[in-house]
Amino acid sequence: MSILAVLTEDLLVRVNSRIEDGADRRSWRLVCKEFLRVDSLTRKSLRVLRSEFIFSLLRRFPNVDALDLSACPRVDDGMLTLLLARGAASTTASLRWNLRSLNLSRATNGMSFKGLALIASACSQLEKLDVSYNCRLGDREAAAISGIEGLKELRLDKCLEVTDVGLVKIAVGCQKLEKLSLKWCMEISDLGVNLLSVKCWSLKFLDISYLKVTNESLCSIASLPKLEGLTMVGCPLVNDSGLEFLSRGHSLKEIDISRCEGVSSSGLVSLIRAHCNLMRIIAGYLPELSAALLDSLKLLKNLTTLIINGTQVSETVLQTISSNCKSLIEIGLSKCIGVTNVGILQLVSSHQKLKVLDLTCCGSVTDAAVCAVADSCSSLVRLKLEACYMVTEKGLERLASSCLLLEEVDLTDCSGINDSGLECLSRCSRLVSLKLGLCFTISDKGLSYIAANCSELCELDLYRCTGIGDETLAALSNGCKKLKKLNISYCIEITDRGMKSLGSLGELVDLEMRGLHNVTGVGLAAFAAMSKRLADLDLKHCENIDDSGFWALACYSHNLRQINLSNCNISDVTLCMVMGNLTRLQEAKLVHLANITVEGFELALRACCVRIKKVKMVSELRLLLSSEILEILHAKGCIIRWD
């Protein structure tokens, strides 16, 4: 009997739409053919990890309208041509007409204006395009992108060769653009931004971070009628009068002026006075917080986020903020000088709704402050206490008893944390991310509480937690099945046994295990054989791993995308195997490999040159390697970092 007799198709679709987690969806697909069909038909987004599967995947999921190729090696013109040709030829013609979002971020290898022109002609519905971190992307590519008329969102971060001309092309061609990021497009100047402001009237969000633009740009940006968010981190040529120009607009809701050297409080005051609807202010590293600025915060009834990282504050400053901003949800005081217990007490006392609090490097904060936070902010979700070394289990106990919604806690370098602290913290069962790096006093016992209670944990950082060993890993592999990212670097107690138990963490994607001297090839082989999803592996200074471990890696870890083999005892043949066999490998750090000869490097690079995007090697090799292979790598768009 078909399941459809019990549940109608539309009900199945509705149920399916509620499933967010990838593993759960996998389980769903395995139930029966009907479930699989429902999932295939309803799936809207697809993140492709391997280019060879892309066509079968697209056939299986005909209604995909968001395609992410950022994790895919070898995204080049040829592949895009094939993709679009197949998309057009397939019965559903999905790609040709329906693709709305396309992510080509970091697709360095061989993507040029030809491919982008094809996309522009084939995907007329495209609304969102991400081509960030394609350093070779230039004006011609920008011109090709400008052919996508309906584009609403475009990311050009670090497209280093895009100049004003390219930007203007886009500004004229894509007049519906609402969101544009030009971060690190270093060639873009005032002229381009001015013209952008003239042409793209529907722009709502603009990121001009790190550009060498001046106040003139801000003057023209102010004329954008719909602008809601402006990010201008690290614009050194902008100053207070530029912010005064910005005050001419009235619609701004978000502003980020962090690390703008020329900007001071007075500029921000004029901005605040004009934009009373501001919701987010990020003003890290302002020279000082003037009384006028604090006073003007009163005008902002809707201010939810205030981040003033790296500024000088005092108790009165924090008190004024507390009394002037009633609706804050997020406060960032990272690296602020002068944050004290009293200050925190005054700040949080009236902010019950606070969800995010960043107290990174506020060294004088003690348990008293943490207790105050716990008492006031019961809905806290994210708390960063990195380097607050005076925080102990007392604070954590209060925190865990009242802030049960906590998802993210950063206790890196909090040397006051011990096992009982972790025991208290383990009561926060929703924890997703926990950072305990450099907490030397915690041991297997403390982590066993976490492993037992925090089953949602996805990210765990145990960097240099020298007190933990194999038992922790065993406990984690049992309790935290959702763990995706794990850092056990320099946890020198860990041996092959621990590595083997880690293998059962089926979701593990990112593992950093630097300097584990007690792990040998056997351990790595056991882990690699089990851990199918591993994409990012750091083996630096794991000197006792021999070729058998790396050989296993080459055989099993087909999803490996980044690998760090620096200071490992890997041989020529095995390196060649690893580099050649791992068909998803895109980034490799190959520094100080004592057993590798120049020929070994040459062969390994030849084996992976078609897909590798980034290689790090010692600079001596620059002269020793043949110019041919270097030319090939360069032609394929691979970036070589010489150490």
Place this chain on the structure above:
Amino acid sequence: MDPEDEICGETWGTKSSLSNSLQEKSADFGSQQQLQKKWDNNNSSCIMDYGFRIGQQQPPFREQINNSIQGKNSNDNKPPEWDPSAMLNNLSFLEQKIHQLNDMVHLIITRKGRVPSKPDELLTQQQQQLITADLTSIIVQLISTAGTLLPSVKTIGQFSQFTPKPAAVSPEQQHQQPNNSMDVDHNYTTEEHEEHEDGEAEHLPPGSYEILQLEKEEILAPHTHFCTICGKGFKRDANLRMHMRGHGDEYKTPAALAKPPTIKEVSSAAAEPVMIKRYSCPFSGCKRNKDHKKFQPLKTILCVKNHYKRTHCDKSYVCSRCNTKKFSVMADLKTHEKHCGRDKWLCSCGTTFSRKDKLFGHIALFQGHTPAIPPDETKTVVALAHTDDPAADGGGLGDQALMDFKSVDDPVGAAAVASCFSPLNFDSCNFGGGFPDFNRQGFDDSEASFSFLLSGGSCNYSNQNTGGES
């Protein structure tokens, strides 16, 4: 041989030798100009003139004259104080001059005796003027020499009024003197200046000037100066005058070859205010037409010509390099060609700009215009859009197109270079007519006369300066 002719011919000959002797070490034009200006300041423009004539007839004296001139120059650098050596120089100079004048009168008398059949009235008149001018200059020199004895009086201020202005000398005489290119060059620059001010309003009260209106045919006629004997047309009076030399010796006199006086000089010579002349465009309805409500007159005939061609004629000259820019005035095309290709900022509409901000300003103004990426690249994109396989030979196509473009470009470039040089030479050799027509349209037409000019050896001045170029 006609005496005047001889004088004239030798004037040109010695001019160069004089300048040679003056600046054996510094041969560049600039220093020469300066030198000449110094003389002018010294009220010695006619001394220089004397130098020419003295030199031609009595070569032994030349050096002494030069010495005296140089002495005067060095004297000029110091404040005008009593300087016995300068005085001596001046006196000996005066002495020489009187001698020369004496000789010249002698010469004229002997010539008259030899050729009695031709009592040319004009000729005698001119001879008389020559003598008068020389005498005037001697008087001036005498007074100025005496003036140095008076400590409180400055030479220049005091005696400038005694310079042989056209009031004292007839117009022909005036123009017989400066047969040097300095004067012409100066004249040319003012003309150029006026041309640039073409568009500016002058704010002359109506009625304060005389309005002339040329007919369309007159404006567009390639030649404005016609030979009365053979009918050949010329664009420049100077060229016509040179042409006239071929029709007989009577046209070879310095007076006949000299530039007719300009309006200014005539008016100042007549010492009565002559109505300023302004021009009206014959095109009715034009702002430059006298019937227009807000009539703005044109300053010179050249302005009229350029205005008429630019505003009311087809733009028939196309730039052979870019094939887009069109001009109705040849000079405009030449000017453009000097810059064409340097405009690397190109708009999708085909307009080029020398500066990025200008292009961006243009794009900001017009809907749908975008900056153009270099032509070969865009072609490749176009080619790509029409082929199924993008990796085919899109790039090759672009390259091919670029190659073609280049091969077309090169000879044109050479031609442009050539045409850049010739007007340069032409300008420096120009002898300027009454209304020197600097419009370079139909330049080739006048080349015959131009080469004649060159071969006549009358351009040694410029030859010397332009070196190997001419």
